[in-house]
Amino acid sequence: MTLATATRRSVKRAPVGVGGRRAADRGAWFLVLPALIPILVLSVGPLLYGIALAFTDAQSGRTAATQWIGTLNFQDLLHDTLFWESFRIGLLWAVGVTVPQFLLALGLALLLDQDLRLRRLARALAIIPWAMPEVVVGIMWRLVYNPDAGILNETLRDLGLGDGRDWLSGLGTALPAVIVVGVWAGMPQTTVTLLAGLQNSPRELHEAAAMDGAGAWRRFCTVTWPALRPVALAVTALNFIWNFNSFALVYVLTNGGPGGRTRLPMLFAYEEAFRYGQFGYAAAMGCVMVAVISMILAVHLVGRLSGGEDA
């Protein structure tokens, strides 16, 4: 009722404008709906459904009706040491990939921002890993790491650094080996984003600082970094999420082996859901992953943002 009177009043106040605006609103809905419906049905809906599944005993191909079981899945999960081991590996992987990825990409972006020859070629080449299917990236690095026919061991032999090893099936080497691939695969996108940020930073300030005799490092700290900071923050946060949720690369490289040493949480949950058919339990894993990652990110972003205000 209050709504109705409010509308009536506004109609009285501006009879011409509102009629036009309302038509425009209807037009806007017409434009938005074709995308909104699929988003609601195939993204928002499944997300909520997925969260609900975490509180049920849903299984694949079962005839008995699915039942609500409260937080039983989460209680089980709490004691599932295999899952937490996988979670630990996932965090190691996500940090191990995101940090070097950022540092290397920053270095490359700074280089590409310089007036160097070959810059165009370098930019074009640098983007190759981005365009490739993840499965192909995995296959490619399997060929590189191959103990006999791989170029890595051959290069080590040539350099007299021993006979090399079976990188992807060694208990100690598997995780570092897949981390290198993760860094390689995600570098271009990070580089391009950082480069865009760099090119937005004020050039005059840079030149002024150079005139004042500031060295390269000082110029970076006082001019470049403050301008780049928001972009850097956003890109590391996104990379961290993507890396934590990564699946295809490791699936192709090691499929979680050897002995679960590279079994990322996504692989674990995938197996739980589609090999063992434990839909409810896998959904609970998904919920835990989202919750923990959100918390880590919140701490990361809040810490960095308030740090930025101090500076």
Place this chain on the structure above:
Amino acid sequence: MKTGKGARAGQYLALLAYLLFLAFPFLWLVSTAFKPARELASLHPTWIPKDPTLANFRQAFDEQPLLRAALNSLAAALGAALIAVLIATPMAYVLARRRTLLAKAATGWVVVSQAFPFVLVIIPLFLLLKNLRLIDSVPGLVMVYVVWALPFALWMLVGYVRAVPAELEEAAAVDGASRVRTLVSITAPLLAPGIVATALFAFISAWNEFFFALVLLKTPEKQTLPVVLTHFIGAEGVADLGPLAAAAFLATLPSLVVFAIIQKRITGGMLAGAVKS
């Protein structure tokens, strides 16, 4: 700005190191793809095949239904790209031009959808598509790909729409052009390059996608290229390297070509989207 000679040399050296790191795995893939089986078995592999051959490619097509898989991939990627752009462009227009609650909610969704693990979404999608009898079919996969491509498509398109000055549209309206006419003859032509870039990007994402295809497509004849590629790797992780490399190389070519075309626009679009939002 002046840079010392030593520093310059250092910069070139660093750039070279980066290029080597980024390029060598791909070069090795190409090299492996053209090597005869004899050389692949040798204990001292070389960069350049001594006796280059196309046998691996022939064998790859014999071992797995690559052509079929490529057609499936093409259908999924084309369908996803066209539909995504078709439904995202109008929405992006509204989001860019109006600051409503809906625009905020949509932006929130774009951000959140980047963050949740696919595993939380894939189980419900699997059940949903199963009920709709769209599981194990390319149209079902297209539906998933469309929604999966939407966040980034919206992000890019909103940037492109903002780059078209609203004043232009207002001027056309003042001159008596109808709303539809303004959109068709003023806005659309200016947006066209951005729309094409977005479509191509959606195409590549779908062409490269693996996880959804792995879960949703079970029949070998319906699987897409990335899934079929993994069949070259046996259960024990042993693979016939030559055909594997050949097939992987072929599967990459479309992505590389399309990416080369839109490279500049992608970065431009990302930046445009990032400037205001």
